[in-house]
Amino acid sequence: xxxxxxxxxxxxxxxxxxxxxxxxxxxxxxxxxxxxxxxxxxxxxxxxxxxxxxxxxxxxxxxxxxxxxxxxxxxxxxxxxxxxxxxxxxxxxxxxxxxxxxxxxxxxxxxxxxxxxxxxxxxxxxxxxxxxxxxxxxxxxxxxxxxxxxxxxxxxxxxxxxxxxxxxxxxxxxxxxxxxxxxxxxxxxxxxxxxxxxxxxxxxxxxxxxxxxxxxxxxxxxxxxxxxxxxxxxxxxxx
Amino acid sequence: xxxxxxxxxxxxxxxxxxxxxxxxxxxxxxxxxxxxxxxxxxxxxxxxxxxxxxxxxxxxxxxxxxxxxxxxxxxxxxxxxxxxxxxxxxxxxxxxxxxxxxxxxxxxxxxxxxxxxxxxxxxxxxxxxxxxxxxxxxxxxxxxxxxxxxxxxxxxxxxxxxxxxxxxxxxxxxxxxxxxxxxxxxxxxxxxxxxxxxxxxxxxxxxxxxxxxxxxxxxxxxxxxxxxxxxxxxxxxxx
Numbered sequence: 001x002x003x004x005x006x007x008x009x010x011x012x013x014x015x016x017x018x019x020x021x022x023x024x025x026x027x028x029x030x031x032x033x034x035x036x037x038x039x040x041x042x043x044x045x046x047x048x049x050x051x052x053x054x055x056x057x058x059x060x061x062x063x064x065x066x067x068x069x070x071x072x073x074x075x076x077x078x079x080x081x082x083x084x085x086x087x088x089x090x091x092x093x094x095x096x097x098x099x100x101x102x103x104x105x106x107x108x109x110x111x112x113x114x115x116x117x118x119x120x121x122x123x124x125x126x127x128x129x130x131x132x133x134x135x136x137x138x139x140x141x142x143x144x145x146x147x148x149x150x151x152x153x154x155x156x157x158x159x160x161x162x163x164x165x166x167x168x169x170x171x172x173x174x175x176x177x178x179x180x181x182x183x184x185x186x187x188x189x190x191x192x193x194x195x196x197x198x199x200x201x202x203x204x205x206x207x208x209x210x211x212x213x214x215x216x217x218x219x220x221x222x223x224x225x226x227x228x229x230x231x232x233x234x235x236x237x238x239x
Numbered sequence: 240x241x242x243x244x245x246x247x248x249x250x251x252x253x254x255x256x257x258x259x260x261x262x263x264x265x266x267x268x269x270x271x272x273x274x275x276x277x278x279x280x281x282x283x284x285x286x287x288x289x290x291x292x293x294x295x296x297x298x299x300x301x302x303x304x305x306x307x308x309x310x311x312x313x314x315x316x317x318x319x320x321x322x323x324x325x326x327x328x329x330x331x332x333x334x335x336x337x338x339x340x341x342x343x344x345x346x347x348x349x350x351x352x353x354x355x356x357x358x359x360x361x362x363x364x365x366x367x368x369x370x371x372x373x374x375x376x377x378x379x380x381x382x383x384x385x386x387x388x389x390x391x392x393x394x395x396x397x398x399x400x401x402x403x404x405x406x407x408x409x410x411x412x413x414x415x416x417x418x419x420x421x422x423x424x425x426x427x428x429x430x431x432x433x434x435x436x437x438x439x440x441x442x443x444x445x446x447x448x449x450x451x452x453x454x455x456x457x458x459x460x461x462x463x464x465x466x467x468x469x470x471x472x473x474x475x476x477x478x
Contacts, residue, residue, distance in 0.1 A: 099306075
Protein backbone atom coordinates (compact mmCIF):
# COMPACT_ATOMS: atom_id res chain seq x y z
CA UNK A 1 0.00 0.00 0.00
CA UNK A 2 1.21 3.47 -0.91
CA UNK A 3 1.22 6.53 1.33
CA UNK A 4 -0.78 9.54 0.25
CA UNK A 5 0.63 12.82 1.49
CA UNK A 6 -1.78 15.75 1.60
CA UNK A 7 -0.09 19.13 1.64
CA UNK A 8 -0.16 22.46 -0.16
CA UNK A 9 1.31 21.85 -3.61
CA UNK A 10 3.35 25.03 -4.03
CA UNK A 11 5.40 25.24 -0.84
CA UNK A 12 7.82 23.15 1.19
CA UNK A 13 6.18 24.29 4.43
CA UNK A 14 5.57 21.79 7.20
CA UNK A 15 4.93 19.06 4.64
CA UNK A 16 8.61 19.09 3.76
CA UNK A 17 9.57 17.49 7.07
CA UNK A 18 7.34 14.56 6.09
CA UNK A 19 8.60 14.46 2.49
CA UNK A 20 12.20 14.24 3.70
CA UNK A 21 11.40 11.25 5.91
CA UNK A 22 9.54 9.44 3.10
CA UNK A 23 12.35 10.19 0.65
CA UNK A 24 15.16 9.15 2.96
CA UNK A 25 13.38 5.91 3.80
CA UNK A 26 12.79 5.27 0.10
CA UNK A 27 9.11 4.71 0.71
CA UNK A 28 6.71 5.09 -2.23
CA UNK A 29 4.24 7.93 -1.77
CA UNK A 30 1.95 10.21 -3.75
CA UNK A 31 2.06 13.95 -3.13
CA UNK A 32 -1.68 14.17 -3.74
CA UNK A 33 -2.18 17.90 -4.17
CA UNK A 34 0.58 18.09 -6.78
CA UNK A 35 -1.26 15.73 -9.12
CA UNK A 36 -4.23 16.45 -11.37
CA UNK A 37 -7.20 17.86 -9.50
CA UNK A 38 -4.94 17.80 -6.47
CA UNK A 39 -6.12 20.93 -4.71
CA UNK A 40 -9.74 19.77 -4.83
CA UNK A 41 -8.70 16.44 -3.36
CA UNK A 42 -6.80 18.21 -0.58
CA UNK A 43 -9.69 20.52 0.28
CA UNK A 44 -12.23 17.68 0.15
CA UNK A 45 -10.09 15.52 2.44
CA UNK A 46 -9.84 18.37 4.97
CA UNK A 47 -13.64 18.23 5.25
CA UNK A 48 -14.30 14.55 4.94
CA UNK A 49 -12.10 12.50 7.16
CA UNK A 50 -13.24 10.55 10.20
CA UNK A 51 -10.10 11.96 11.78
CA UNK A 52 -9.99 15.40 10.18
CA UNK A 53 -6.92 17.60 10.44
CA UNK A 54 -7.00 21.22 11.49
CA UNK A 55 -4.53 21.93 8.70
CA UNK A 56 -2.25 20.02 6.30
CA UNK A 57 -0.02 18.07 6.26
CA UNK A 58 -1.76 14.78 6.83
CA UNK A 59 -0.89 11.32 5.64
CA UNK A 60 -3.23 8.55 4.53
CA UNK A 61 -2.51 4.86 4.40
CA UNK A 62 -5.56 2.87 3.40
CA UNK A 63 -8.32 3.85 5.82
CA UNK A 64 -5.97 5.47 8.33
CA UNK A 65 -5.33 9.22 8.43
CA UNK A 66 -2.65 10.85 10.58
CA UNK A 67 -2.27 14.60 10.99
CA UNK A 68 0.18 16.98 12.68
CA UNK A 69 3.75 16.92 11.32
CA UNK A 70 5.47 15.58 14.43
CA UNK A 71 2.79 12.93 14.86
CA UNK A 72 3.24 11.75 11.26
CA UNK A 73 6.98 11.50 11.86
CA UNK A 74 6.39 9.58 15.10
CA UNK A 75 4.47 7.04 13.03
CA UNK A 76 6.85 6.92 10.06
CA UNK A 77 9.91 6.79 12.29
CA UNK A 78 8.84 3.58 13.99
CA UNK A 79 7.69 2.02 10.70
CA UNK A 80 10.73 2.77 8.57
CA UNK A 81 13.76 2.61 10.80
CA UNK A 82 14.03 6.35 11.34
CA UNK A 83 13.59 6.20 15.13
CA UNK A 84 14.81 4.00 17.99
CA UNK A 85 12.85 0.84 18.68
CA UNK A 86 12.66 1.18 22.44
CA UNK A 87 10.07 3.44 24.04
CA UNK A 88 12.52 5.71 25.85
CA UNK A 89 14.44 6.41 22.65
CA UNK A 90 11.28 6.96 20.68
CA UNK A 91 10.02 9.51 23.21
CA UNK A 92 13.39 11.27 23.22
CA UNK A 93 13.32 11.53 19.41
CA UNK A 94 9.79 12.90 19.57
CA UNK A 95 10.76 15.40 22.27
CA UNK A 96 13.50 16.78 20.02
CA UNK A 97 11.10 16.90 17.07
CA UNK A 98 8.57 18.89 19.10
CA UNK A 99 11.34 21.31 20.06
CA UNK A 100 12.20 21.71 16.37
CA UNK A 101 8.49 22.33 15.76
CA UNK A 102 8.55 25.09 18.39
CA UNK A 103 11.46 26.73 16.59
CA UNK A 104 9.67 26.37 13.23
CA UNK A 105 6.67 28.18 14.73
CA UNK A 106 8.92 30.98 15.87
CA UNK A 107 10.49 31.26 12.41
CA UNK A 108 7.01 31.54 10.91
CA UNK A 109 6.12 34.28 13.36
CA UNK A 110 9.12 36.40 12.30
CA UNK A 111 7.16 37.39 9.19
CA UNK A 112 3.68 37.01 10.72
CA UNK A 113 3.88 38.25 14.31
CA UNK A 114 0.42 39.82 14.34
CA UNK A 115 -1.56 37.13 12.60
CA UNK A 116 -1.59 34.49 9.91
CA UNK A 117 -4.76 35.88 8.34
CA UNK A 118 -3.03 39.21 7.58
CA UNK A 119 -0.55 39.97 4.81
CA UNK A 120 3.11 40.44 5.57
CA UNK A 121 2.82 43.96 4.20
CA UNK A 122 0.36 44.81 6.98
CA UNK A 123 2.76 43.76 9.75
CA UNK A 124 6.19 44.80 8.43
CA UNK A 125 7.12 46.92 11.40
CA UNK A 126 6.17 44.23 13.90
CA UNK A 127 7.95 41.64 11.76
CA UNK A 128 11.18 43.64 11.92
CA UNK A 129 11.00 43.85 15.72
CA UNK A 130 10.23 40.16 16.05
CA UNK A 131 12.99 39.11 13.62
CA UNK A 132 15.59 41.19 15.44
CA UNK A 133 14.56 39.57 18.71
CA UNK A 134 14.52 36.13 17.08
CA UNK A 135 18.03 36.46 15.63
CA UNK A 136 19.49 38.00 18.79
CA UNK A 137 17.95 35.74 21.43
CA UNK A 138 15.75 32.89 20.34
CA UNK A 139 17.77 31.33 17.55
CA UNK A 140 21.01 31.16 19.59
CA UNK A 141 19.07 29.67 22.50
CA UNK A 142 17.62 26.87 20.35
CA UNK A 143 20.86 26.26 18.44
CA UNK A 144 22.79 26.18 21.71
CA UNK A 145 20.44 23.52 23.00
CA UNK A 146 20.84 21.23 19.99
CA UNK A 147 24.59 21.82 19.77
CA UNK A 148 24.89 20.85 23.42
CA UNK A 149 23.14 17.56 22.70
CA UNK A 150 25.41 16.80 19.75
CA UNK A 151 28.46 17.64 21.84
CA UNK A 152 27.52 15.71 25.01
CA UNK A 153 30.64 14.17 26.51
CA UNK A 154 30.99 10.45 25.98
CA UNK A 155 28.34 10.17 23.29
CA UNK A 156 28.90 8.04 20.21
CA UNK A 157 27.96 9.07 16.71
CA UNK A 158 27.28 12.43 15.16
CA UNK A 159 23.53 12.30 14.74
CA UNK A 160 21.16 13.84 17.26
CA UNK A 161 20.25 10.47 18.76
CA UNK A 162 23.74 9.02 18.44
CA UNK A 163 25.17 6.70 15.83
CA UNK A 164 22.03 6.20 13.74
CA UNK A 165 20.20 8.75 11.64
CA UNK A 166 16.60 9.55 12.63
CA UNK A 167 13.80 11.72 11.32
CA UNK A 168 14.98 14.37 13.79
CA UNK A 169 18.23 14.79 11.84
CA UNK A 170 16.32 15.17 8.58
CA UNK A 171 14.16 17.87 10.16
CA UNK A 172 17.21 19.63 11.55
CA UNK A 173 18.71 19.67 8.06
CA UNK A 174 15.54 21.28 6.72
CA UNK A 175 15.47 23.83 9.52
CA UNK A 176 19.05 24.93 8.84
CA UNK A 177 18.42 24.95 5.10
CA UNK A 178 15.35 27.14 5.60
CA UNK A 179 17.07 29.52 7.98
CA UNK A 180 19.93 29.96 5.50
CA UNK A 181 17.35 30.92 2.88
CA UNK A 182 15.44 33.28 5.17
CA UNK A 183 18.31 34.96 7.01
CA UNK A 184 21.49 34.45 4.92
CA UNK A 185 23.51 37.20 6.58
CA UNK A 186 22.56 36.32 10.13
CA UNK A 187 23.12 32.61 9.51
CA UNK A 188 26.55 33.17 7.94
CA UNK A 189 27.56 34.81 11.21
CA UNK A 190 25.72 32.50 13.63
CA UNK A 191 26.37 29.06 12.16
CA UNK A 192 30.10 29.22 12.86
CA UNK A 193 29.30 29.07 16.57
CA UNK A 194 27.56 25.69 16.16
CA UNK A 195 30.05 23.43 14.37
CA UNK A 196 28.31 20.16 15.25
CA UNK A 197 24.97 21.36 13.85
CA UNK A 198 26.74 22.65 10.74
CA UNK A 199 28.33 19.24 10.24
CA UNK A 200 25.04 17.46 10.82
CA UNK A 201 23.44 19.50 8.06
CA UNK A 202 26.17 18.47 5.62
CA UNK A 203 25.96 14.83 6.60
CA UNK A 204 22.21 14.71 5.92
CA UNK A 205 22.60 16.61 2.63
CA UNK A 206 25.07 13.94 1.50
CA UNK A 207 22.79 10.96 2.07
CA UNK A 208 22.03 9.27 -1.26
CA UNK A 209 18.25 9.45 -1.20
CA UNK A 210 18.27 13.00 0.10
CA UNK A 211 20.82 14.16 -2.47
CA UNK A 212 18.72 12.65 -5.27
CA UNK A 213 15.54 14.17 -3.86
CA UNK A 214 17.01 17.66 -3.55
CA UNK A 215 18.15 17.52 -7.19
CA UNK A 216 14.75 16.29 -8.39
CA UNK A 217 11.67 18.27 -9.45
CA UNK A 218 9.92 16.79 -6.40
CA UNK A 219 11.78 19.31 -4.24
CA UNK A 220 9.83 22.57 -4.43
CA UNK A 221 12.17 25.58 -4.30
CA UNK A 222 11.93 27.93 -1.32
CA UNK A 223 9.65 30.88 -2.02
CA UNK A 224 7.78 33.71 -0.34
CA UNK A 225 4.72 31.66 0.60
CA UNK A 226 6.13 29.07 2.96
CA UNK A 227 7.44 29.13 6.52
CA UNK A 228 10.91 30.22 5.50
CA UNK A 229 10.71 33.48 3.55
CA UNK A 230 13.48 35.77 2.51
CA UNK A 231 12.65 39.39 3.24
CA UNK A 232 16.05 41.15 3.14
CA UNK A 233 14.80 43.83 5.52
CA UNK A 234 14.24 41.19 8.24
CA UNK A 235 17.80 39.83 7.97
CA UNK A 236 20.91 41.42 9.42
CA UNK A 237 22.37 44.16 7.23
CA UNK A 238 25.83 42.67 6.69
CA UNK A 239 27.16 39.15 6.83
CA UNK B 240 8.02 4.63 41.91
CA UNK B 241 6.78 8.20 42.07
CA UNK B 242 6.73 10.70 39.21
CA UNK B 243 8.69 13.89 39.62
CA UNK B 244 7.25 16.81 37.70
CA UNK B 245 9.60 19.69 36.98
CA UNK B 246 7.88 22.95 36.20
CA UNK B 247 7.90 26.60 37.27
CA UNK B 248 6.41 26.73 40.77
CA UNK B 249 4.32 29.90 40.49
CA UNK B 250 2.27 29.39 37.33
CA UNK B 251 -0.10 26.86 35.79
CA UNK B 252 1.51 27.29 32.39
CA UNK B 253 2.17 24.27 30.22
CA UNK B 254 2.84 22.17 33.30
CA UNK B 255 -0.84 22.33 34.16
CA UNK B 256 -1.76 20.03 31.28
CA UNK B 257 0.51 17.42 32.86
CA UNK B 258 -0.75 18.08 36.40
CA UNK B 259 -4.36 17.55 35.28
CA UNK B 260 -3.50 14.17 33.76
CA UNK B 261 -1.64 13.05 36.89
CA UNK B 262 -4.45 14.26 39.12
CA UNK B 263 -7.25 12.71 37.10
CA UNK B 264 -5.42 9.39 36.97
CA UNK B 265 -4.82 9.59 40.72
CA UNK B 266 -1.13 8.94 40.24
CA UNK B 267 1.26 9.99 43.03
CA UNK B 268 3.70 12.69 41.97
CA UNK B 269 5.95 15.36 43.40
CA UNK B 270 5.79 18.88 41.99
CA UNK B 271 9.52 19.29 42.53
CA UNK B 272 9.97 23.03 42.15
CA UNK B 273 7.20 23.76 44.67
CA UNK B 274 9.09 21.98 47.44
CA UNK B 275 12.04 23.20 49.48
CA UNK B 276 14.97 24.23 47.33
CA UNK B 277 12.74 23.47 44.39
CA UNK B 278 13.88 26.19 42.01
CA UNK B 279 17.51 25.10 42.37
CA UNK B 280 16.52 21.53 41.66
CA UNK B 281 14.60 22.63 38.56
CA UNK B 282 17.45 24.74 37.22
CA UNK B 283 20.02 22.04 37.96
CA UNK B 284 17.91 19.41 36.20
CA UNK B 285 17.63 21.63 33.11
CA UNK B 286 21.43 21.47 32.86
CA UNK B 287 22.14 17.96 33.99
CA UNK B 288 19.97 15.46 32.24
CA UNK B 289 21.14 12.91 29.69
CA UNK B 290 17.97 13.89 27.83
CA UNK B 291 17.82 17.59 28.66
CA UNK B 292 14.72 19.64 27.94
CA UNK B 293 14.76 22.97 26.14
CA UNK B 294 12.28 24.22 28.72
CA UNK B 295 10.03 22.86 31.47
CA UNK B 296 7.80 20.92 31.93
CA UNK B 297 9.59 17.62 32.07
CA UNK B 298 8.79 14.48 33.99
CA UNK B 299 11.15 12.05 35.64
CA UNK B 300 10.49 8.47 36.59
CA UNK B 301 13.57 6.77 37.98
CA UNK B 302 16.31 7.24 35.39
CA UNK B 303 13.96 8.26 32.60
CA UNK B 304 13.26 11.88 31.70
CA UNK B 305 10.55 12.98 29.26
CA UNK B 306 10.12 16.54 28.04
CA UNK B 307 7.63 18.48 25.91
CA UNK B 308 4.08 18.67 27.26
CA UNK B 309 2.37 16.66 24.50
CA UNK B 310 5.10 14.02 24.65
CA UNK B 311 4.65 13.63 28.42
CA UNK B 312 0.90 13.19 27.89
CA UNK B 313 1.54 10.63 25.15
CA UNK B 314 3.49 8.63 27.71
CA UNK B 315 1.10 9.12 30.64
CA UNK B 316 -1.95 8.46 28.47
CA UNK B 317 -0.84 4.98 27.53
CA UNK B 318 0.34 4.19 31.08
CA UNK B 319 -2.71 5.33 33.01
CA UNK B 320 -5.75 4.67 30.86
CA UNK B 321 -6.07 8.19 29.52
CA UNK B 322 -5.61 7.23 25.86
CA UNK B 323 -6.80 4.46 23.54
CA UNK B 324 -4.80 1.24 23.52
CA UNK B 325 -4.64 0.78 19.77
CA UNK B 326 -2.07 2.68 17.72
CA UNK B 327 -4.54 4.46 15.47
CA UNK B 328 -6.48 5.81 18.45
CA UNK B 329 -3.31 6.79 20.25
CA UNK B 330 -2.10 8.76 17.23
CA UNK B 331 -5.48 10.46 16.85
CA UNK B 332 -5.42 11.52 20.52
CA UNK B 333 -1.90 12.87 20.04
CA UNK B 334 -2.90 14.72 16.89
CA UNK B 335 -5.67 16.51 18.79
CA UNK B 336 -3.28 17.28 21.64
CA UNK B 337 -0.78 18.83 19.22
CA UNK B 338 -3.57 20.95 17.77
CA UNK B 339 -4.44 22.12 21.29
CA UNK B 340 -0.74 22.92 21.74
CA UNK B 341 -0.84 25.05 18.58
CA UNK B 342 -3.76 26.99 19.99
CA UNK B 343 -1.99 27.38 23.33
CA UNK B 344 0.99 28.88 21.49
CA UNK B 345 -1.31 31.33 19.77
CA UNK B 346 -2.87 32.32 23.09
CA UNK B 347 0.59 32.98 24.48
CA UNK B 348 1.44 35.15 21.51
CA UNK B 349 -1.59 37.39 22.11
CA UNK B 350 0.35 39.05 24.91
CA UNK B 351 3.83 38.39 23.50
CA UNK B 352 3.60 38.86 19.73
CA UNK B 353 7.04 40.42 19.36
CA UNK B 354 9.06 38.20 21.62
CA UNK B 355 9.13 36.21 24.82
CA UNK B 356 12.27 37.95 26.06
CA UNK B 357 10.51 41.34 26.08
CA UNK B 358 8.01 42.66 28.64
CA UNK B 359 4.34 42.88 27.79
CA UNK B 360 4.57 46.62 28.37
CA UNK B 361 7.02 46.88 25.47
CA UNK B 362 4.65 45.23 23.00
CA UNK B 363 1.21 46.46 24.08
CA UNK B 364 0.24 47.90 20.72
CA UNK B 365 1.24 44.74 18.86
CA UNK B 366 -0.50 42.65 21.51
CA UNK B 367 -3.76 44.52 20.94
CA UNK B 368 -3.58 43.91 17.18
CA UNK B 369 -2.76 40.25 17.65
CA UNK B 370 -5.50 39.71 20.25
CA UNK B 371 -8.13 41.30 18.02
CA UNK B 372 -7.09 39.03 15.17
CA UNK B 373 -6.99 36.03 17.50
CA UNK B 374 -10.50 36.61 18.86
CA UNK B 375 -11.99 37.40 15.46
CA UNK B 376 -10.40 34.67 13.35
CA UNK B 377 -8.15 32.14 15.02
CA UNK B 378 -10.15 31.18 18.09
CA UNK B 379 -13.39 30.54 16.14
CA UNK B 380 -11.41 28.48 13.61
CA UNK B 381 -9.94 26.25 16.31
CA UNK B 382 -13.17 25.99 18.32
CA UNK B 383 -15.10 25.21 15.14
CA UNK B 384 -12.70 22.36 14.45
CA UNK B 385 -13.07 20.77 17.88
CA UNK B 386 -16.83 21.33 17.97
CA UNK B 387 -17.11 19.59 14.61
CA UNK B 388 -15.31 16.56 16.03
CA UNK B 389 -17.58 16.43 19.08
CA UNK B 390 -20.65 16.75 16.84
CA UNK B 391 -19.67 14.19 14.17
CA UNK B 392 -22.77 12.32 13.04
CA UNK B 393 -23.08 8.80 14.35
CA UNK B 394 -20.44 9.15 17.03
CA UNK B 395 -20.94 7.72 20.51
CA UNK B 396 -20.04 9.50 23.71
CA UNK B 397 -19.39 13.11 24.49
CA UNK B 398 -15.62 13.14 24.94
CA UNK B 399 -13.28 14.13 22.13
CA UNK B 400 -12.32 10.53 21.39
CA UNK B 401 -15.81 9.15 22.01
CA UNK B 402 -17.19 7.43 25.07
CA UNK B 403 -14.04 7.41 27.22
CA UNK B 404 -12.26 10.38 28.71
CA UNK B 405 -8.68 11.00 27.57
CA UNK B 406 -5.90 13.44 28.37
CA UNK B 407 -7.12 15.47 25.39
CA UNK B 408 -10.38 16.26 27.22
CA UNK B 409 -8.48 17.35 30.32
CA UNK B 410 -6.36 19.69 28.18
CA UNK B 411 -9.44 21.08 26.45
CA UNK B 412 -10.94 21.83 29.86
CA UNK B 413 -7.79 23.74 30.82
CA UNK B 414 -7.75 25.63 27.54
CA UNK B 415 -11.35 26.81 27.96
CA UNK B 416 -10.72 27.62 31.62
CA UNK B 417 -7.69 29.70 30.66
CA UNK B 418 -9.44 31.50 27.82
CA UNK B 419 -12.30 32.41 30.17
CA UNK B 420 -9.76 33.95 32.50
CA UNK B 421 -7.88 35.79 29.76
CA UNK B 422 -10.78 37.00 27.61
CA UNK B 423 -13.94 36.89 29.77
CA UNK B 424 -16.01 39.19 27.55
CA UNK B 425 -15.05 37.58 24.27
CA UNK B 426 -15.54 34.10 25.68
CA UNK B 427 -18.98 34.93 27.10
CA UNK B 428 -19.99 35.81 23.55
CA UNK B 429 -18.12 33.05 21.68
CA UNK B 430 -18.73 30.00 23.87
CA UNK B 431 -22.47 29.96 23.15
CA UNK B 432 -21.65 29.02 19.56
CA UNK B 433 -19.87 25.85 20.68
CA UNK B 434 -22.32 23.97 22.91
CA UNK B 435 -20.54 20.61 22.74
CA UNK B 436 -17.23 22.16 23.85
CA UNK B 437 -19.00 24.04 26.61
CA UNK B 438 -20.55 20.79 27.83
CA UNK B 439 -17.24 18.97 27.65
CA UNK B 440 -15.68 21.60 29.92
CA UNK B 441 -18.40 21.07 32.52
CA UNK B 442 -18.11 17.32 32.33
CA UNK B 443 -14.36 17.40 33.04
CA UNK B 444 -14.80 19.95 35.83
CA UNK B 445 -17.23 17.56 37.52
CA UNK B 446 -14.90 14.58 37.61
CA UNK B 447 -14.13 13.63 41.20
CA UNK B 448 -10.36 13.84 41.11
CA UNK B 449 -10.42 17.04 39.06
CA UNK B 450 -12.97 18.68 41.33
CA UNK B 451 -10.85 17.84 44.39
CA UNK B 452 -7.71 19.06 42.68
CA UNK B 453 -9.23 22.39 41.62
CA UNK B 454 -10.34 23.04 45.22
CA UNK B 455 -6.94 22.12 46.65
CA UNK B 456 -3.88 24.32 47.24
CA UNK B 457 -2.11 22.25 44.58
CA UNK B 458 -4.03 24.22 41.93
CA UNK B 459 -2.12 27.47 41.42
CA UNK B 460 -4.50 30.36 40.65
CA UNK B 461 -4.28 32.01 37.23
CA UNK B 462 -2.05 35.06 37.27
CA UNK B 463 -0.22 37.50 35.02
CA UNK B 464 2.87 35.33 34.54
CA UNK B 465 1.49 32.28 32.77
CA UNK B 466 0.20 31.56 29.30
CA UNK B 467 -3.30 32.79 30.07
CA UNK B 468 -3.14 36.39 31.28
CA UNK B 469 -5.95 38.82 31.81
CA UNK B 470 -5.18 42.22 30.33
CA UNK B 471 -8.61 43.89 30.05
CA UNK B 472 -7.40 46.01 27.14
CA UNK B 473 -6.80 42.87 25.05
CA UNK B 474 -10.32 41.55 25.61
CA UNK B 475 -13.47 42.76 23.87
CA UNK B 476 -14.98 45.87 25.43
CA UNK B 477 -18.41 44.48 26.30
CA UNK B 478 -19.67 40.97 26.93
